[in-house]
Amino acid sequence: MNAITLNTTATGRSGTNTTPYGVALLRIALGVMYLTHSLVLKVYTYGMDGTAKFFESIGLPGPLAYVVVALEVVGGILLLANVKVRWVAAALLPILLGATWTHAGNGWVFSAPNGGWEYPVFLIVASVAVMLADEKR
Structure with a gap:
């Protein structure tokens, strides 16, 4: 019986498979995004008091801001360190869904007042x- 094989290299040609590099680049970019959005935006730009007040202004409890920032920092570090990637990415999805909900009324694009929802x-x-691409499971 003849076996059918599929070429799974990123180029579609035989040779080095570059897919893991693409996945790593995406994982690192997500880790950096979580760290910058938590530390640079929420902690250093707005301050934790300002971030908590923003959460309250949209109907969320102020202390939730501290939880979100902590999860983003830890999650960003774990993504950068390539630790439990699948679980970390899944655990951070509720934060992104919350960000989408927060910006839903602002329109699609980032240049809309208070930011759009396309980025989250x-x-x-x-x-x-x-x-889906994490091979460590």
């Missing part, structure tokens, strides 16, 4: 892609 939706898709 893109990050959801990127997170799911990283989850």
